[in-house]
Amino acid sequence: MLKKYESMIVIAPSLKDEDAKKENEKVHSFIKKKGGKLLNSEEWGKKSLAYTIQNFTEGYYFINHFNFNALKISELERLYKLNENLIRYNILAK
Numbered sequence: 766m767l768k769k770y771e772s773m774i775v776i777a778p779s780l781k782d783e784d785a786k787k788e789n790e791k792v793h794s795f796i797k798k799k800g801g802k803l804l805n806s807e808e809w810g811k812k813s814l815a816y817t818i819q820n821f822t823e824g825y826y827f828i829n830h831f832n833f834n835a836l837k838i839s840e841l842e843r844l845y846k847l848n849e850n851l852i853r854y855n856i857l858a859k
Contacts, residue, residue: 767801767832769859772841775824777850778811785825788850792829795844801833818852 774792776785793803809826838856845854
């Protein structure tokens with residue numbers, strides 16, 4: 766059964782703008798590949814962080830809204846953890 770989720774990811778500012786967008790596209794592809802449905806994606810661009818994360822003071826922010834199988838959400842979290850360009854993420858069930 767698909768459940769509605771919202772996920773924010775922060776990508777390292779050391780990447781170029783286009784490369785940060787490609788990282789977010791990888792997330793979109795993963796969601797679709799695993800049977801989910803992307804509802805909306807918001808690009809907030811490069812913003813200052815509230816505090817330093819991995820020696821970065823800025824990051825590229827993306828917010829993705831999607832429907833996804835609740836049993837596979839751990840696979841998405843694993844994808845996030847293995848991506849070295851992702852410096853912070855969250856996944857919220859709606």
